Amino acid sequence: MSSLSLAIADSTTMLRRNLLHAARYPGLTLGSLGMPIVLLLLFVYVFGGAIGPGAAGGGEYIDYLLPGILLLTVASGSISTAVAVCTDMTEGIIARFRTMAIFRPSVLTGHVIGSMILTLISLALVTGVGLLMGFRPNASFTDWLGAAGILALITFAFTWLAVAMGLVSQTPEAASNIVLPLQFLPFLSSTFVPVDSMPAGLRWFAEYQPFTPITETVRGLLMGTPVGNQWIAAIIWCVVIAAIGYLWSRSAYRKDPSR
Template sequence: MSTTTPTITTALSDGVRDSATMLGRNLRHMVRYPSLTLMLIGQPILFLLLFVYVFGGTMGAGLPGGSGDVGAGQGRADYLAYIAPAILIMTVASVALSTAIYIAKDATEGIIDRFRTMPIAKASVLTGHVLAALLQTAAAVVAVLAVTLLLGYRPGAGVTGWLGAVGVLLLLAIALTWLCLALGLAAGSVETASNSPMFLMIMPFISSGFVPTDSMPSGLAWIAENQPFTPVIDTLRACLAGTSPGSAGWWAAGWCLLIAGASYAWARRLFAATRAG
């Protein structure tokens, strides 16, 4: 009788068990040192409050279909509805940044070398980081969404819209987590790892997240319209509003899958090089 099937089954079960162990390890670190998690959640909330209460009246009045009255409370409510998807996207990006820090810390402190000597599935080290980041992302998104609801945001999404919104956020979280994992492995130090993914927090500002792209100068508008965050934000905005995202949905999925696939391959290669070194 062939032993191939039992061998594959055993390898899979060992991989799942080791990944769960690594997940538990990373979750314990997050619980033990909650300051980073609080900062990751607090940053998007700070941006939300700043843009709604400082710029919201003026920016909301200038939106297509806005009241046109800078002093109108409706302008602030319109702007809250407009930027809420961008803030949720920034929350996902913010949590992904922490993954670069955690993996860089493991690499520079010799933890990865120690795991290399242990009889565990080597892929479980990366998988544990990704799963922990996804759980942290879910908690952060729920917290930030709760704040937007307290401020008066009322999504018009039905069941299908909410499922679409969750799908978009999950795809983006997977893509950005693997990207930051690769950036953290390539960084060489925790300090570099904390800075190299910062462009992910800047890109939403150069997108349709905070103002319509057609209000930008032509060159900047072209960049905003053709970078990954714009279709992702447009798709999330449509899902939460209960409307169809149209072609933006396909572009969003395509960008997320491309980033996830390329980043996964890059991270695995860097991790193998780290282990070989």
């Protein structure tokens, strides 16, 4: 077999391993999925009547909220990724893999692809819940493809970042904590309310952090409203985060001789 064939075969094996682990121990994955759904229910049915009309410009609040919740779903999925990677690094399985004639990067590749598959499934489930709750997008087929592409790109970026955080964590508990800032950033963006309604200092931060342009791009595509230049900032943020996560992961994976 060629080197490429061996790399693909080993990466596929590691992908199957990670998917089997997720199926056998679904608690962490379901927990990551549960929080976005709970927040969707909470903000639509509890707070939506108070803040909805203003945030949605007179429309249904769920139409404004759901695109941001989709980004929150991506951020939540990073916890299980970081924990899974850290668990592999601390339980000795990597030392065993090092004694085998396998494509070394396949361990990380399996984690990345497996985590992306699970996160994309979670995104589909959250969208389904939103549709049942009254979410009514006004998107063309092309708009749907664009929104799906942006969501896949940010999932890829955040997955690599979560892998890096898992690699540098000493324990699974530390890995779950180091990723928490990624979950809080959506709360300081345009996920729940427009940034114009925020105090000056917070508004500046919300405008220039990654979640706001990505959320506004997905929101515009799904609701058929103008996106403007937000999509450029969204793609730049996704590429930058993906590059940081990948390079950090590669460096951390090679740096520790025990790995």
